[in-house]
Amino acid sequence: MNDPICFKATQHMVFELVRTDHKSYKQLAQKDDKEFKDRIRSYAWSWRYSKASFEVMKKRLVDIVNKLISQKRNDAAERNRAELKAYFSMLERWAVFKANRQQTGQLLHFGQRFLKRKLKKTWQQIDINPPHLTYLPRLETYATNLDEYIDRRNAWDEHGIEIPLAVIQSANSNHDIDDYIEREISRRNQLNQDIQDKSDELFLDVLQ
Structure with a gap:
């Protein structure tokens, strides 16, 4: 979509509605003579972070990790660790749609590689549990027409x-x-x- 539908969740978090392509097919009946499956639908709709929001979130993650690994005082490091935990908690709360959950996975993978390059450690080795990404439960169909x-x-x-x-x-x-x-x-x-x-x-x- 050239001008996707957007909504602003927070000051720095904007979602946009996008159409994602996928392949989904009906199962062939046992006595079906066809040698192929009928495609049900070739696309779906989902919400993702806008490009600007994604870059802001990525920059914030880099800033938090940089502050955490550069701290010399334990009290300051604990505050940065708490900030990182809060950041991960925010990601977990919002990553409930297919498209933005994929973006969140990209953020976590980027953060893990960044930490590994800077500190030679994983999240668990610095006592941080990465967020558990889940699906938003499907809402009941209100009407079909x-x-x-x-x-x-x-x-x-x-x-x-x-x-x-x-x-x-x-x-x-x-x-x-x-x-x-x-x-x-x-x-x-x-x-x-x-x-x-x-x-x-x-x-x-x-x-x-």
Whole structure:
């Protein structure tokens, strides 16, 4: 994309939305006569650090490591070690997307080589644990088409009811959706009444 969609997470951290190419294919059925697999989709969307943000993060890592290995006083070295741990913690919190997790891996690999060249040691040898990079859990599909989105959103906006997607997809008409909403409203009203009755009962017990 020439002008990618961006959002500014922090003062020096800007993310941009990018399309990443990949190959993904359907498995051939056992009785399928085709000699090839059908491609499902050849791309995906992900967030990555902008080029400027990545360079700022890289420079910060170099500065922290340089300060750490050049310190002569133990108290100052401990402060630099704490700063490096905080930096790694920041990387771990933000590296949840495929594209920026790959960039984070590049940063860690660069930092490891830089430390090895300068100090002849690894992260573990200076009592630093590099971050553990994980995936952001996949969010539940809210809707697969515009009609499903409208039905679910209207139910929430008008009644404060979150209709499960499975209910929307199994409904044969709007009447089925309306019936579900009415049942949920009735159940909610009954629950509120039970809570109110219990509250009144406890209040009377206190008065006695």
